[in-house]
Every structure is written in structure tokens, then in C-alpha cells.
Amino acid sequence: MQPQPLIPISISGLTATQLIQLETCVKCGACAHACPVYNEDKHSFAIPALKLSELRDIVNRANSILSILFPRRMLVARGKLEKIAKEAYGRCTLCGRCWVGCVFNIDNRELREVLRSTLYRANLLPEPLMKFASALREARNPLGLEAKRRLNWVNKLKEVKVGEEASTVYFVGCQSSLTEDGEGIATATATLLSLSREDWAILGEQEWCCGNPWIAIGDFEQARRHALHNTLAIEALRAKRVITSCACCYQLLKWKYPQLIGRQPRFEVLHTSEYLSQRTSIIPHGNPVPLYKRLDVRATYHDPCLLARLGGVVEEPRRIIRGLVKEFIEMPENRIDTYCCGGGGLLKELERDLSVKIGIRRIKHAESVKAELLLTACPFCKANLAEAAAKAGSSIRVLDLAELVARQAGLT
Amino acid sequence: MTVSDVQLLLTRFSMIDLPLITITVFAVLLTLRLTKWYMAWKYAQPLGSPGAVKGSRISGIILNWTINLTPPRDLPARLEPGFYFVGLTMHLSFIAILLLTKSHITVITGWLKYLGIPISINVNMFLQRPYTHIISALLLASITVMFARRVYHYATKSPLRGLIGSGEFIATPFILVIGLTGLLAALRVLPEPFTQYLVISHVILVQLFIIYVPASKFIHGISAFIVRTLSGVKRGRLGV
Numbered sequence: 255m256q257p258q259p260l261i262p263i264s265i266s267g268l269t270a271t272q273l274i275q276l277e278t279c280v281k282c283g284a285c286a287h288a289c290p291v292y293n294e295d296k297h298s299f300a301i302p303a304l305k306l307s308e309l310r311d312i313v314n315r316a317n318s319i320l321s322i323l324f325p326r327r328m329l330v331a332r333g334k335l336e337k338i339a340k341e342a343y344g345r346c347t348l349c350g351r352c353w354v355g356c357v358f359n360i361d362n363r364e365l366r367e368v369l370r371s372t373l374y375r376a377n378l379l380p381e382p383l384m385k386f387a388s389a390l391r392e393a394r395n396p397l398g399l400e401a402k403r404r405l406n407w408v409n410k411l412k413e414v415k416v417g418e419e420a421s422t423v424y425f426v427g428c429q430s431s432l433t434e435d436g437e438g439i440a441t442a443t444a445t446l447l448s449l450s451r452e453d454w455a456i457l458g459e460q461e462w463c464c465g466n467p468w469i470a471i472g473d474f475e476q477a478r479r480h481a482l483h484n485t486l487a488i489e490a491l492r493a494k495r496v497i498t499s500c501a502c503c504y505q506l507l508k509w510k511y512p513q514l515i516g517r518q519p520r521f522e523v524l525h526t527s528e529y530l531s532q533r534t535s536i537i538p539h540g541n542p543v544p545l546y547k548r549l550d551v552r553a554t555y556h557d558p559c560l561l562a563r564l565g566g567v568v569e570e571p572r573r574i575i576r577g578l579v580k581e582f583i584e585m586p587e588n589r590i591d592t593y594c595c596g597g598g599g600l601l602k603e604l605e606r607d608l609s610v611k612i613g614i615r616r617i618k619h620a621e622s623v624k625a626e627l628l629l630t631a632c633p634f635c636k637a638n639l640a641e642a643a644a645k646a647g648s649s650i651r652v653l654d655l656a657e658l659v660a661r662q663a664g665l666t
Numbered sequence: 667m668t669v670s671d672v673q674l675l676l677t678r679f680s681m682i683d684l685p686l687i688t689i690t691v692f693a694v695l696l697t698l699r700l701t702k703w704y705m706a707w708k709y710a711q712p713l714g715s716p717g718a719v720k721g722s723r724i725s726g727i728i729l730n731w732t733i734n735l736t737p738p739r740d741l742p743a744r745l746e747p748g749f750y751f752v753g754l755t756m757h758l759s760f761i762a763i764l765l766l767t768k769s770h771i772t773v774i775t776g777w778l779k780y781l782g783i784p785i786s787i788n789v790n791m792f793l794q795r796p797y798t799h800i801i802s803a804l805l806l807a808s809i810t811v812m813f814a815r816r817v818y819h820y821a822t823k824s825p826l827r828g829l830i831g832s833g834e835f836i837a838t839p840f841i842l843v844i845g846l847t848g849l850l851a852a853l854r855v856l857p858e859p860f861t862q863y864l865v866i867s868h869v870i871l872v873q874l875f876i877i878y879v880p881a882s883k884f885i886h887g888i889s890a891f892i893v894r895t896l897s898g899v900k901r902g903r904l905g906v
Contacts, residue, residue: 270707271896277699278889281829283819284742284749298828307829317702355741357753358890359730359897509904566720566904590906591741 260329261376265316267474268368275360276313279306285362288355290594291345291601294611299341302352302362308338309369339378342369347612348470348599349559354590363564370472379471386603387471394462394480395428401459407437408456411444415455422447422454423493423521425484425507427500428463429633435640436633442660443499443526449665450533454497460487464503465514466560470600474514481506481514489520499526499656501558501632502598505565525561526656527631531570549662553579554625555655556616556639557592558632571631571655578662579627585619593619595630597638613642620650631655673859673866680869685777688873695880719903726902727895734901749815756808763801768792769852795852802849809845813838837882844871 268276285302286292292300299305312330321327352362373379379387389398404426408414424447430436447454465480484507488496498504508523524532555575561567568589576582587593596602596612616639620628628643628650630636640652653661737743743750764770771792778785793801816834819826850856851864879885 268706270703271893273706274703274889275893277703278886278893280883280886281831281834282749282753283826283829284746286826286829287745288741292825296825298825301825301828304828307831317706351741353897355745357740357742358886358893359901360893361897361900563906564904566906568906 258331258333261332261335261378262328263312263316263330263335263372263376264328265313265368265372266375267371268313272361272365272368273313275358276306276310276365278358279303279310279356279360281307282357284357285352285355285360288351290349290351290596290612290615291347291608293615294608295345297345300345302346302366305342305346305366305369306360306362308342309365309372312369312372335373335376335378338369339373340380342366342373343380343383343600344604345601345608346599347559347594347596347601347609349594350564351559351591351594354563367469367472370470371474372472374472380604382603383471383600386467386600387473390463390467390471391476395432396463396467397428397432399432404431404461405458407431407440408444408458411441413448414444416458417460417491418455419492420453420455421493422452422495422497423488423491424454424456425464425488425496425498425500425503426456426461427498427503427633429637430499431461433633433637435637438657439499439633439636439654442654442656442665443497445660445665446526446530446656446663447497449663455491455493457484457487457491462487464500464506465510466502466506467600469506469510470598477510478514481511485511485515485519493521495522495524497524497526497529499631499633499654501525501561501565502634504567505560509565525565525567525570525631527561527571527574528567530656530659531573548577549579549627549658551579551627552581552583552625553627553629554583554585554620554623555588556585556595556620556628556630556635557588558630558635559592559594559598561631562592563590567631571629574655574659575629578658583623583625585623585625587619595635595638596642597634602638609638610642610645613638614646617643617646617648617650621648625650627658628652629655629658669859673862676866677862680866680873684870684873685780688876689781691877692880695877699880699885720905721902723899723902726900727898730894730898730901734898752808752811752815755804756812759801759805759808762793763798763805766793767798767801768794769798799849799852802845802852806842806845806849809838809842813842833883837878837884840871840875840878844868844875847871 281303283301283303286300289300289302315321315327315330318327346366348363348366350361350363353359356362386396390396393399394401405416408416424443426440427436430440462480462483464484465477468474468477468480496507498507504523504525512518553575555571557563557568572582593616594612595616596609602609617628628639630639630652631654633654636652636654643650643652733739737747737750740750768789771787772789775785775787775789816830816838820830847864847868851861851868854861856864875884879887
């Protein structure tokens with residue numbers, strides 16, 4: 255048997271806080287029970303804490319005094335690293351439930367990103383993700399489509415300012431602007447903005463992916479490039495406010511961009527639900543908008559992980575929904591403890607079946623409270639939950655919050 | 667050399683000579699660990715812009731150490747309640763036995779005086795028997811259950827077995843033996859001079875444990891406070 259080639263491994267980007275977190279884990283396994291992936295796939299490698307031990311092992315090799323004295327310690331067999339890479343990229347949706355599921359609140363999600371970044375820099379990106387990354391690098395969107403396709407949905411509307419100065423920029427997001435399924439969300443949000451007499455514009459072809467997939471891949475430099483491009487593009491339009499209907503874009507624009515670009519952007523970021531909950535003229539409480547009667551349906555709401563747990567938007571969507579439907583019921587695992595839909599962390603690119611299985615469990619949560627309508631506030635969640643509902647043969651309807659508001663206002 | 671000479675020698679070693687070694691090794695290992703953390707320190711922009719912050723960081727920390735630890739709010743408590751309560755009992759009784767009992771406070775103040783730190787505490791206001799014995803029994807019972815949980819996962823080849831390394835079979839029994847020697851000595855179940863030997867073993871084991879802390883997973887006794895506090899800051903900023 256031929257000896258396996260050895261790869262030098264180095265860690266960068268690990269902060270002191272993360273290192274302390276890494277060394278605090280006592281491997282109690284509490285995170286396993288919180289992990290949506292582990293719940294579907296009872297495998298050791300699905301346990302978040304186990305990934306921490308792998309990272310800790312790499313950190314100890316790369317950052318110890320022994321490694322300075324014996325540099326060969328920093329060499330790891332390629333086969334071993336490939337196995338770690340397969341598990342580090344798969345079996346995780348980066349939903350962050352292990353963070354609140356940990357008794358110490360160790361942010362396993364962030365540590366997983368560091369692990370992925372380490373493996374990415376050692377050229378250990380799994381094959382299916384290589385194609386994905388190269389499409390993302392060339393087209394600046396994860397679907398690998400031409401930038402002009404971002405305007406397809408706009409053509410169906412009247413008077414949309416593209417790349418013009420405006421006080422508000424609608425950051426549409428790739429899933430909403432480039433997929434047929436997401437177009438409904440973009441159209442609904444745009445219509446609502448116009449109805450609110452908002453001075454708004456979109457970036458159009460100048461909009462790049464927010465950078466979230468790059469973080470999931472582990473290429474923080476590319477994520478920074480996307481963040482900088484989008485920030486400058488938005489600031490060039492002299493916008494004071496950015497509204498987005500995508501939870502991933504929201505989390506990045508609002509919380510991660512300052513970290514990525516190293517300064518504070520000159521605009522405020524709002525999710526559609528935050529914006530709509532501020533606009534009492536659209537939701538029924540005020541209402542100059544010709545709203546029809548409340549939708550006679552039993553509805554529930556799925557908190558997108560990046561919007562609720564990692565974005566801090568929890569009550570606003572509920573406030574809107576309560577005004578739009580006759581009966582609103584909470585399903586299990588809500589708010590900060592929200593259960594993942596299965597659509598994040600690039601899991602869908604690597605293990606589609608597992609991703610849908612997680613979605614099916616979420617659909618079952620909704621069915622357990624006898625909901626007829628499942629609302630969410632993220633195009634990725636909507637797509638994955640709709641696919642899961644179809645696979646599970648469920649009669650539950652999945653809608654985005656913006657779509658419901660627009661529908662109830664008689665706009666679509 | 668008579669039995670009383672041996673006793674005297676061991677007592678002197680465990681209570682006078684060993685503490686100096688323990689404190690020195692502990693300080694060196696802890697400094698190494700803290701240096702490692704410090705070396706990784708770098709400035710990073712805080713999460714979100716100042717205008718984006720949804721809540722107070724202070725309230726985030728307070729909530730994370732109070733309400734967020736209660737069963738209605740704490741996710742592990744809801745997912746595995748048995749594990750939560752046993753774990754909680756173990757940690758609380760460990761803290762209580764260490765910091766609320768007369769016998770241990772007497773030793774701790776003695777150590778502090780030995781280090782030249784003047785301290786004046788009325789030790790009689792701390793817990794005494796039978797409370798000390800009850801707390802010790804709770805500690806031992808909860809550690810045993812937690813250890814049994816690990817052994818169970820290991821023996822049944824459950825997926826959680828992956829988390830259990832050989833260190834687990836050293837660390838937990840280690841505390842168990844410390845607790846057991848302490849309780850048996852306090853209960854005086856053995857005749858003299860064996861009770862005295864139990865006390866000496868207990869004192870030596872405790873010091874070995876102190877040395878072991880910075881080099882093992884027991885460092886979480888220190889780092890957990892940092893992690894949960896920083897997590898409180900993050901939750902405060904996010905408003906969750």
C-alpha cells in the first residue's frame with residue numbers, strides 16, 4: 255500500500271473567543287439532540303461536537319509549541335483530511351441550533367465555518383461544491399446564471415428603478431430574482447414597496463450574491479469581496495435603507511457585513527417583515543389599503559434560522575400574520591429554537607435527500623398543530639418546505655409572508 | 667518509623683509541601699493556556715453595526731445567566747430533561763461543597779493565608795453536617811449517573827459513542843474518587859488511622875485535580891463563564 259500524501263495544515267481566522275469555545279466543549283452530546291441533521295441521520299459524524307474535536311485536533315497540530323519544534327506535526331494524511339472535509343461540508347445546514355442547544359452556548363456554527371475555511375485553503379473542497387464554487391465565482395450568483403437574468407421578474411412590473419438613486423434599495427437576493435419559485439416573493443415585495451410610496455430602487459445587474467454561500471464554502475476572502483461590492487453599490491445609490499426579503503441576505507447584510515468589510519456600512523438593513531410591521535398602513539390595523547377580510551385559514555409560521563436565531567427578527571412576522579389570518583398557531587420548535595428547514599449550509603448541493611428529510615420533519619411539525627398554511631420569511635425556506643410538503647404528500651400550503659400580505663391586500 | 671511518624675510525614679507532605687508544588691504547576695499550566703488564548707486574540711469588528719443592535723448587551727448577559735438557563739427557555743433542558751437536571755445537580759452540588767461548606771472554606775482560607783493573602787471569615791456561618799453529607803451524596807450520585815450515561819453510550823455503540831474518548835474514563839472516575847474519599851472521611855466510617863489516611867488521600871487527590879484542570883476538559887470550569895457571558899453579549903445584540 256502506497257503511503258498517503260501529507261498536506262500541511264494551517265489555521266487562520268480563528269479568534270481567541272472561538273479558541274476558548276473550542277476548548278470549552280466537554281462533549282456532553284447535548285448539541286446532538288438539537289441538531290436537525292443528527293435527528294435524521296443518527297451517525298457519529300452528524301454530531302456537532304465531534305466536528306469540534308476534529309477542529310481542535312487540527313488547531314493543536316497547527317498552533318502548538320510542539321509543531322514549531324517538530325514541523326512534521328503539521329502534516330496530515332490527505333485521506334484523513336478528505337474524510338474530515340466530506341463530513342465537515344456534509345451533514346450540517348449551518349442553522350446554528352447547536353449554539354442554543356449547547357449548555358455553554360458554544361457557537362458550533364462559527365467554528366464549523368472556520369473548519370471549512372481551513373479545509374478549503376488546503377484544496378479539500380468536495381467535488382460537487384467545486385462546480386458550485388466556480389459557477390458562483392464566475393456568475394456572482396450560486397445558480398451560475400447571467401447577471402441580466404436578475405431583471406426577468408422586473409419586466410413584469412411597471413416603473414421599477416434599476417440602479418438609480420433612491421432612499422431605499424430593495425436587495426432582492428439570488429433565490430428571489432433568479433428562480434421561478436422565488437419570483438413571487440420579489441414581485442410581492444416590490445408591489446408592497448410601491449404601494450407604500452417608497453422611493454426605492456434595485457441594484458439590478460450590479461447586485462451580487464450576498465456572500466453567504468462563500469462563507470458556507472469557507473472562502474472568507476470571496477465573501478468579503480461580495481460584501482464590499484454590494485456595500486459600495488448600495489452606497490453609490492445614496493440609499494439610507496436596504497430592504498431584503500431573504501433571511502440569508504438579511505443576516506449577512508445586517509450582521510456580517512461590518513465584520514467582513516471592516517467598517518460600518520452607511521445604510522440601515524431591514525427585513526421585509528420588519529419593514530411591513532412598521533408600516534401600519536399595509537397591515538390591517540391602520541388600513542387605507544383595500545384589504546379583504548382576514549384569510550379564513552389556520553396558519554403557522556416557520557422562523558428561518560438566519561432571520562430568528564441568527565438575525566434577531568422574531569416578533570415582527572408574528573405581528574403581521576396575526577392581523578392577516580383568522581387563526582394563528584405556533585408550531586413546536588419556534589423563535590430562537592426554530593428547527594431548520596434543511597435548505598441551508600449547502601447541504602442541498604451535497605445531500606439533497608437528507609435536506610428534504612429535514613424539511614419533511616418541519617412539515618410534520620406544522621401538521622401536528624393542524625395548520626393549513628405554513629408561512630415563512632425566506633425564499634430558501636419556502637422552496638425547501640414546499641418541496642418537502644410535496645414529497646411528504648402533505649396538503650399544507652407554503653407561502654412567504656410578503657406574498658401573503660400582497661395577496662390579502664389584493665395586489666397579486 | 668512508627669505509624670504515627672508515617673502519618674505525620676504524609677500529613678506534612680500533603681498539607682505543607684505539596685500545595686506549593688500544586689500552586690506552581692497550576693499557575694504555569696494555566697498561564698500557558700491563557701497565553702495560547704491570548705495569542706489568538708485579534709481585533710474584529712463587532713457583530714452588526716451600532717445602529718443595528720437590537721438589545722442591551724448587559725441584559726443579554728444577565729438573561730443568559732438566569733432566565734435562559736431555566737427549563738422553559740433552555741433548549742437542552744427541554745430536549746433531554748433528565749440529563750439537564752442531573753448535570754445541574756452535579757454542578758451546583760460541586761460548587762456548593764467547595765464554597766459553602768465549613769470544612770472546605772477552612773481549608774481554602776488556610777491556603778490563602780499560606781500564600782500570604784490575609785483573609786478573615788467566620789467559618790461557622792457556612793454549612794456543616796449533616797448538610798455537607800447530603801450535598802456530597804448528591805454530588806456523588808449525579809456524577810455516577812453522568813458517568814453511567816457515558817458508559818451506556820459506549821457499551822451500546824450508540825452514535826454518541828464517538829464523543830467518548832479514553833480521557834472520559836480518567837476524568838470522571840477521578841472526581842468520583844475525590845468525592846468518595848472526602849465523604850468517607852467525613853462520615854468516619856473507617857477506624858483510625860484509616861480515616862486519617864482517607865483525609866490525606868483526599869487532600870493529595872484534590873491537588874492532583876487542581877494540577878489536571880488547566881490541561882484537561884475541566885478548564886471549562888473557568889472558560890464556561892467566558893463563553894456563556896460572551897454568548898450573552900451576542901444574544902443581547904441580536905435581541906434574542
